[in-house]
Amino acid sequence: MSLIISMFLLLRLSLLLLFAALAVSQTGPSLWTIAPFNPPAYSLALRSPYLNTWNAQGNGPAPLTNVWPNLWPASRPILGWYASVVVDGQGYRIMGAANIPNVTEANQTAVEFTPTRTSLLFSAGPMQINATFLNPIEPTDLVRQSLPFSYFYLSATSTDGNAHTLRMYSDISGEFMAGDTSQIAQWTPVDSGQYVVLSMQLQTQQAFTENDNHAQDATEYYTFKKIAGTTTSWGITQDVVNRGLASNLSKPLSNTADPTPRPVQDNWPTLGIMIDWPGSITETPEPAVWAIGLVRNPSIQYRLTDGTFQKRSPYFLTAFSDVQSAAQFFLDDFSNALASANAFDAKLQAAGSALSSDYADLLTLSVGQVLSSLDITIANGTDVSGPIAGMFSQSPDLQSSVNTVDVLYAAFPMFLYLNPELGGYLLAPLLEYQDSAAYTQTYAARNIGTAYPNATADHITDAHDFQVEETANMLIMVLAYSQASGNGTFISNHYTLLSDWAEFLGNTTLTPTNQKSADVAVTGDLSNNNQTNTALKGIIGIAAMAKMAEVAGVIGDQKRFNDTATSYIQQWASNAVAADNSHIDFFYGDTNSNGLMYNVFADKLLQLDLVPESVYQVLTVYYNNIAAQNRFGLPLDNQDTSVATSHSMMFAASTVTNPTTQSFMVTQLHNYVSANLNNTAFTAAYNPTTGFGVDVSVAGVNSPAVGSMFSLLALNASVKSINVPGRSTVPGSAAANPSPSHTGAIAGGVVAGVVGVVAIGVGIFFWIRRRRNARLHHENDYGTYSDPKDMARSYSGGKPMGLAPGTAFEPFRYSSTNTGSGYTPSSDLYSPGLESGITQTHVRSTSEVQDLAGLTSVAAQAGYVAAPVPERDSGYFRTRRRGESGSDLGPSASQVGGASEVMIAKQSLVNEELRSEVDNLRRDLERIREEQGRAVLDEAPPSYSDPV
Ligand SMILES: *[C@@H]1O[C@H](CO)[C@@H](O)[C@H](O)[C@H]1NC(C)=O
Ligand SMILES: *[C@@H]1O[C@H](CO)[C@@H](O)[C@H](O)[C@H]1NC(C)=O
Ligand SMILES: *[C@@H]1O[C@H](CO)[C@@H](O)[C@H](O)[C@H]1NC(C)=O
Ligand SMILES: *[C@@H]1O[C@H](CO)[C@@H](O)[C@H](O)[C@H]1NC(C)=O
Ligand SMILES: *[C@@H]1O[C@H](CO)[C@@H](O)[C@H](O)[C@H]1NC(C)=O
Numbered sequence: 040m041s042l043i044i045s046m047f048l049l050l051r052l053s054l055l056l057l058f059a060a061l062a063v064s065q066t067g068p069s070l071w072t073i074a075p076f077n078p079p080a081y082s083l084a085l086r087s088p089y090l091n092t093w094n095a096q097g098n099g100p101a102p103l104t105n106v107w108p109n110l111w112p113a114s115r116p117i118l119g120w121y122a123s124v125v126v127d128g129q130g131y132r133i134m135g136a137a138n139i140p141n142v143t144e145a146n147q148t149a150v151e152f153t154p155t156r157t158s159l160l161f162s163a164g165p166m167q168i169n170a171t172f173l174n175p176i177e178p179t180d181l182v183r184q185s186l187p188f189s190y191f192y193l194s195a196t197s198t199d200g201n202a203h204t205l206r207m208y209s210d211i212s213g214e215f216m217a218g219d220t221s222q223i224a225q226w227t228p229v230d231s232g233q234y235v236v237l238s239m240q241l242q243t244q245q246a247f248t249e250n251d252n253h254a255q256d257a258t259e260y261y262t263f264k265k266i267a268g269t270t271t272s273w274g275i276t277q278d279v280v281n282r283g284l285a286s287n288l289s290k291p292l293s294n295t296a297d298p299t300p301r302p303v304q305d306n307w308p309t310l311g312i313m314i315d316w317p318g319s320i321t322e323t324p325e326p327a328v329w330a331i332g333l334v335r336n337p338s339i340q341y342r343l344t345d346g347t348f349q350k351r352s353p354y355f356l357t358a359f360s361d362v363q364s365a366a367q368f369f370l371d372d373f374s375n376a377l378a379s380a381n382a383f384d385a386k387l388q389a390a391g392s393a394l395s396s397d398y399a400d401l402l403t404l405s406v407g408q409v410l411s412s413l414d415i416t417i418a419n420g421t422d423v424s425g426p427i428a429g430m431f432s433q434s435p436d437l438q439s440s441v442n443t444v445d446v447l448y449a450a451f452p453m454f455l456y457l458n459p460e461l462g463g464y465l466l467a468p469l470l471e472y473q474d475s476a477a478y479t480q481t482y483a484a485r486n487i488g489t490a491y492p493n494a495t496a497d498h499i500t501d502a503h504d505f506q507v508e509e510t511a512n513m514l515i516m517v518l519a520y521s522q523a524s525g526n527g528t529f530i531s532n533h534y535t536l537l538s539d540w541a542e543f544l545g546n547t548t549l550t551p552t553n554q555k556s557a558d559v560a561v562t563g564d565l566s567n568n569n570q571t572n573t574a575l576k577g578i579i580g581i582a583a584m585a586k587m588a589e590v591a592g593v594i595g596d597q598k599r600f601n602d603t604a605t606s607y608i609q610q611w612a613s614n615a616v617a618a619d620n621s622h623i624d625f626f627y628g629d630t631n632s633n634g635l636m637y638n639v640f641a642d643k644l645l646q647l648d649l650v651p652e653s654v655y656q657v658l659t660v661y662y663n664n665i666a667a668q669n670r671f672g673l674p675l676d677n678q679d680t681s682v683a684t685s686h687s688m689m690f691a692a693s694t695v696t697n698p699t700t701q702s703f704m705v706t707q708l709h710n711y712v713s714a715n716l717n718n719t720a721f722t723a724a725y726n727p728t729t730g731f732g733v734d735v736s737v738a739g740v741n742s743p744a745v746g747s748m749f750s751l752l753a754l755n756a757s758v759k760s761i762n763v764p765g766r767s768t769v770p771g772s773a774a775a776n777p778s779p780s781h782t783g784a785i786a787g788g789v790v791a792g793v794v795g796v797v798a799i800g801v802g803i804f805f806w807i808r809r810r811r812n813a814r815l816h817h818e819n820d821y822g823t824y825s826d827p828k829d830m831a832r833s834y835s836g837g838k839p840m841g842l843a844p845g846t847a848f849e850p851f852r853y854s855s856t857n858t859g860s861g862y863t864p865s866s867d868l869y870s871p872g873l874e875s876g877i878t879q880t881h882v883r884s885t886s887e888v889q890d891l892a893g894l895t896s897v898a899a900q901a902g903y904v905a906a907p908v909p910e911r912d913s914g915y916f917r918t919r920r921r922g923e924s925g926s927d928l929g930p931s932a933s934q935v936g937g938a939s940e941v942m943i944a945k946q947s948l949v950n951e952e953l954r955s956e957v958d959n960l961r962r963d964l965e966r967i968r969e970e971q972g973r974a975v976l977d978e979a980p981p982s983y984s985d986p987v
Contacts, residue, residue, distance in 0.1 A: 067715045068100050071160075073150040075400050076709075079717040079732075080113035081150065081157045083120070083172045084189035085411045088431035088439075088491065089254040090215070090333035091741070092118055092189075094157075097718030102147035103134050103159055103170075110252055112719040112740040119212025119278065119307065120331075122170065123285055124163050124195065127203050130286040131163035133170055133193075134209070139282045154387050154406045155380035165199040171326075174407055175376045176383050178457035181426060183376075185354035185415040188260070188332040188369045190376065194323045202319035207327050208285035208292075210311035212278060213239050213303035215259040215333055218250025220304035226275045228296045234367050235273050236262045237310035242300050247340050247492050249439065254492070260332035260362070261310040264370035266325065270315040281311035291315065328373050334362050335492075338414045339429045339441075341468060342495040344475030351416035354426055390752055395702050397709035398751065401689075404712055404721055405745040409453050412743040414492065415464065428464035431491045432743055441488035442469055445505070445557035446739070448512040449686035449723070450746030451519060452644070452753035459523035466516055470529060472496050474536040481543045482506035483513040504555040507548050507573050510540045511580030515641045518583040521590070522645065523756060527763030530587045534769045538593075541584030541600055548577025549607050550627070558675050561724040561733055562682040569627040571615040575650075576638035578607045582649045583641070590761045592772035608649050616654065622661040623654070625676045633661065634676025637690035640750060646758055659695040666703050671711040672727040673704070683727035684739075685711075686747035693750040701751075708748075721745045 067077030077100070083092040093113035094103055107117040121135035123142055130142035145161035145168065152158070158171040173190040177183035193207050213224040216239065223242040229235070240258040248255040265271045272291035274281050284290050292313050301308065314327045337350035359365040369376075387406065391399025414429045432446040433439050442465050454462035468487045472478060479500050488494040503509075514537060517529050530537065547554065551573045559565050582604035588596035615623050617630050625632035636658055642650040665673055672688045674680040685708060692704035712721060714730045720741035722732030732740065767774030 065098055065715050067096070067098075068102075068150075070102065071147045071149055075152075075396070075403065076713040077715055078152070078404055078712060079722070080720050081152050082174060082407050082411075082720075083108050083157065084191070084331050085172075085174045085407045086187055086189050087333065087414055088412055089252075089257055089335065090187060090189065090331070091411055092120070092215075093720055095718035096715075098715045100718070102144075104132050104144040104147055104161065105136055107136050108134070112722075114719055116218075116251055116253075117214060119214045119309065120209075121211075121278070121282060121309070122191075122193070122207075122209040123282065124166070124168055124193070124208070125204075125206045125286065125288055126164045126166045126195075128288050129164055131161070131168075133159075133161050133163070133168060137278065137282060139279065139286050142282075142286045152403065153380075153384040154403050155384055162198065163195075165197060165201065165203055166195045166205065167198050169194045169196075169326075173377065173380055174411070175380055176406060176410060176457075177379065178410070178461060181354050181415055182358045183355075183372075184410070186365060186369050187334045187353060187355070188262070188330040188366065190328055190330055190373060192326040192328040192373075194326040195320075196323075197321040200321070202321045204288060204319050205316045205323070206285070206288060206313060207316075208282070208311065208313040209261075209329055210278065210281055210309040211259060211261050211331060212307050212309050213259070215331075216240055216253065216257040217303040218253035218255065221302050223300050224303045224308060225300040226296055226308065226310065228273065228275055229363060230273065230294065231363075233265050234262065234370060235265070235271060235312055236260060236363055236366050237273060237275055237296075237312065238362075239275075239308070239310055246337075249491070252439075254333075254335055257333050257335045258362070259310070260330070260334065260366060261312060262330045262332065262366045262370060263312045263314070264328060264367075264373075266314065266327065268317055270317070271312065272315075273310075273312045275308060275310055278307040278309045281309050285311065285313050288315075328370065330366060330369050332362075332366060332369075335414075336362075337416075337419070339416045339427075339492045339494050341416075341427065342472070344472055344477055346477065348495065350419060351427065352419050354415040354417050357417055394751055395705060397702070397706050398748075400709055401705070401712065401748045402752075405748040406453065406457075408721055408741060409450050409743040409746040412450075412741075413461070413465075415461075425467070426464045427468050427494075428461060429468075429492055429494055430465050430743055433739060433741075438489050439491040440486040441491050441494045443486040444469065444483060444509045444512050445485070446742060446744045448516060448557075449742075449744035451516055452749040453746030455519055455523045455644075455753045455756060456749045459520050460526075462516065462520045463524065463526070463529070466513075466520060466529065468494055469513065470517070470533045470536065472499065474533050481539065482547075483510040483540060485509055504553055504567060505557065507544060507551050507554045507577040507580075508557055510543055511548070511576040511583075511638075511641075513537075514540055514544075514580040514583045514587075515576070515645065518587055518645055519641075521587070521761045522758040523753075525759035525762055527590055527761040527766075530591050530761065531763045531765050531769050534587075534591055534593070534771075537587060538584060538596055538600075541581050544577040544580050544584075545600075545603050548574050548581070549610060550574070551577070558682075558684070558687070561684060561739075562675060562679045565676070565678065566626060569629075571611065571624055571627055572634065572636050572638050574607075574611055574615075574627075575636060576641065578604055578611060579638065579641045579645070579647065579649060581607065582647045583645055586645065586647065591763050591769040592766050592774055593769060594773055596771060604649055608651070612651055612654055616657055620653075620657050620660075621664075623657060625678070632677060634678075635662075635673055635687045635691045637687040637694070639694050640690035643694055643754055644750075655694060655696050658691070659697050659700060662691060662695055662704065663697060663700040666700060666707065669727040670707065671714070671725065671730040672707040674727050681726045681728065682724060682733060684724045684744070685721070686723060686744050689747045689750045693754055705751075 067073065077096050079097050080093040080095045083094060084090055085092060091111045092108050093111055094106065094108055095113045108120045110116050110118055119135070121137055123130055123132045123139070124145070125131070130139065131145040132139070132142050133145045145163040147159060147161050149160040150157065155176050156171055156173050158169060161168040161170065170191070170193050173192065175183060175186070191209065195205055197203055214220060217224065224239050225242045226237065226239040228237050238258050238260045241255060245255040263271060263273075270291065272294055274284070274292035274294065275296035276293065277297070281292060284292050292311055297308060312329060316323065334353070336352050336356065338353045339351045341349045341351050343349050355365055359368065387402055388399050391402040412431045414431075416427055416429065430442050430447060430450070431439055432443045447465055451462055454465070469484065472487060473484055477496070478484070480502070484499045485503055485505055487496055487499065489498050517537060521527050521530055551568065551570055553567050554570065554573050555567050556565060556570055556573045559567075581600050585597050585600035585604055588600060614627055617624055622633040623636050624630055625634040639650050639654065639658065642648070662673060672683040673691065674683050675687055688704055688708050692701050695701045695704070711725055711730050716730045717732045719732060723739035723742040723744040724733040725731060726733065763769065766772055769775060
């Protein structure tokens with residue numbers, strides 16, 4: 040039997056070597072440099088959900104000179120955006136795959152991206168061209184942040200010391216505003232002295248409607264500010280006409296627009312703008328600056344609590360009378376914008392680098408993606424209600440929902456760090472609507488609309504199974520916002536709603552039943568009962584309410600919620616922490632279950648000190664022990680180890696007490712985004728073994744959830760003291776029910792009147808609350824759910840807390856040569872088989888490990904670093920496959936009888952494992968072949984059949 044196992048392992052090793060050869064072909068760019076790393080995609084124009092332009096990178100990327108930019112998810116659909124230069128009469132293409140006679144491809148030599156910019160260098164004959172896409176990030180300047188434009192600017196330097204004639208040209212097609220290019224486009228040129236503002240829109244617009252991720256009510260703009268002493272020309276005409284004219288020095292563009300509207304794809308009308316520099320130059324004295332824009336007004340449809348619909352306009356219109364003047368301002372503002380962007384980049388870089396350069400990279404990659412998911416809006420006319428932001432995110436059913444609560448929760452650390460008010464603008468509509476009579480559920484809703492940009496609460500009162508998850512998310516976010524901003528308005532305005540939610544959690548969270556976590560969106564495997572991570576979030580939600588009650592001065596509530604949260608967390612800990620303190624059970628009562636308890640992050644974020652320190656220690660040891668199993672991260676749980684999410688990783692990393700483990704987890708995420716495997720915008724859900732983003736339909740491609748990268752920074756942000764306006768009017772607050780001693784005789788009459796009003800208010804509040812409770816769930820005296828009946832059944836109960844004597848806090852030990860900053864070059868090859876076989880130290884039975892030990896020397900010769908021999912057998916985090924039950928190493932002897940049956944059971948597990956690995960290898964081979972468009976290997980794809 041062991042001979043067969045050895046043969047399998049040999050087979051595995053040879054597959055591995057084959058794969059190592061393949062892994063070499065999994066490469067980033069070879070013709071140009073890219074800094075700080077080769078991302079899955081870099082951004083071009085990235086300003087809003089519908090101006091969201093990317094160039095895919097990943098494996099074997101094409102230069103910008105030879106591809107069309109894409110709308111997110113970055114692999115499609117195409118956006119016609121073209122740029123060329125002419126140096127001494129020779130045309131060079133720098134963006135777009137158009138084939139124009141006499142125009143050759145410039146050589147792309149460098150790409151560099153920062154939080155706000157992507158810059159590329161091209162050599163175009165004797166001149167070097169620097170093309171930069173600048174997306175301002177102005178989190179505290181709502182006007183600038185909501186301006187719907189991005190800069191695209193070009194500068195040139197002679198590389199041979201001589202002066203050269205130079206023209207620069209760029210255009211956009213109608214594909215920025217049309218999802219269906221058979222639709223008819225119409226256009227408008229404005230050439231007003233200094234500015235050229237060209238625009239195009241669908242002749243028949245459809246308000247608040249999407250087609251293939253494009254808004255069908257948008258106007259696209261291509262604009263330019265003329266430079267004194269140069270010649271600017273423009274044309275709105277067929278792509279090849281504009282581009283052909285631009286391709287040599289003989290003629291300018293026509294300065295005319297085609298007279299008749301026509302379909303976007305009918306001889307592709309383009310908005311083209313060109314600059315001719317005078318004479319011959321050795322460098323451009325200043326850059327030529329285009330601004331590309333996509334404007335929608337109204338941008339969001341919002342349902343007010345009285346049921347009427349409000350059309351909301353983009354916020355920048357508070358400062359400009361029309362788009363033309365906004366565009367001119369934007370062009371005029373270029374040097375300010377650039378200086379401000381540089382300052383922002385430097386600040387973020389410094390903050391990230393203080394932890395690690397990998398961490399800085401993750402911040403760089405995520406920040407624009409999150410901010411561009413927002414539309415910041417105001418009500419039309421007088422701005423009575425203040426800004427409200429809509430956040431675009433894809434929900435599992437493929438619709439793009441609005442302010443999706445669990446996505447917002449994942450993104451929230453970024454808002455807390457950049458400007459908590461942005462988080463507030465996103466929470467505001469959720470709170471407002473749910474605090475109205477129109478909302479009838481006792482728990483929080485999932486979003487404020489299921490089809491962006493309709494924030495119309497269409498299905499908001501539908502029952503759902505994410506009750507604990509979303510309710511706790513809301514409470515945690517409201518407190519986090521209040522602490523970061525010092526603004527207690529939400530607490531005072533929505534006190535009753537919030538405390539009702541905390542009561543709901545009191546009834547449901549300790550033993551979550553039929554409660555989904557947000558993770559089911561990516562892993563269908565999770566049972567909806569007894570999830571300890573969900574329970575934990577709910578308990579923290581109750582504690583958050585206790586804090587809010589405290590700042591609102593409602594001492595009774597504060598004590599009640601605090602007592603409940605404290606009692607619950609003790610029960611949670613004694614039931615969920617594994618007896619040997621090796622992990623926390625992912626499901627109560629199932630000690631073989633384990634996973635990331637990433638919801639504990641909120642305890643740290645809110646500085647609640649609710650969760651015992653020992654829990655953090657157990658988690659740190661556990662993460663430390665399993666981190667090296669996969670190159671790209673820790674799976675959500677051991678039920679389905681093929682799914683990790685960037686937010687669960689980063690939340691978990693933010694709570695570990697060991698900095699080495701923390702930085703290793705950050706590096707794993709960095710591995711994921713930098714391994715040249717994916718070619719979409721940063722995808723929140725992925726396979727931690729293969730590093731591939733999870734299926735587009737569920738994965739949150741381009742999701743704002745990656746705002747979670749800011750978790751570590753958010754933890755360091757200071758907690759302000761919260762000013763609760765009108766604290767005395769918060770129902771139940773001490774000041775709202777002043778004791779008689781506080782009411783002097785002099786003011787008696789007045790005070791009595793006020794108290795009377797307040798008292799009636801409070802009475803109505805309580806009555807509504809009770810009625811609602813009575814109608815929708817059994818009225819429950821708070822005292823009775825401190826010890827729910829359900830709990831006792833399934834748990835072993837009262838284990839002592841703290842690290843057991845036998846559980847040493849193990850220092851981080853991924854590999855003997857690991858420096859803590861990431862993979863050593865030799866282990867950098869993507870090698871799932873080897874990782875699970877050799878560098879992973881805990882998961883094998885003793886005999887397997889011995890066999891593997893024999894192979895490590897072979898592996899070492901092949902360039903791999905052997906991990907230390909395991910010190911203890913901790914089978915608890917071994918992957919369980921679907922259908923597999925009981926021990927992680929297969930059924931135990933007592934479960935299946937004789938020892939030979941055990942061996943057979945283990946054997947079939949090994950078979951299954953090999954089969955799936957071979958399948959993966961085959962898929963990877965096919966994928967690589969497909970992507971490269973040619974067979975990269977002569978070998979046939981591996982196949983596998985059971986050897987019995
Ligand atoms: C391409 O360049 C050649 C040589 O300069 C010229 O004869 C020809 O007309 C050009 N073609 C176009 C389409 O401009
Ligand atoms: C690109 O590089 C190649 C090889 O160095 C060179 O032959 C070619 O002229 C370059 N093209 C441009 C447009 O500079
Ligand atoms: C291009 O110019 C920008 C300044 O606008 C500069 O920051 C960037 O480094 C340059 N790009 C490259 C690749 O050198
Ligand atoms: C938004 O609502 C409008 C009706 O007000 C509807 O025409 C449109 O199709 C909706 N948009 C989406 C994306 O469902
Ligand atoms: C704003 O209000 C004005 C005047 O009532 C109206 O003409 C305009 O269409 C409204 N705009 C939007 C975006 O609703």
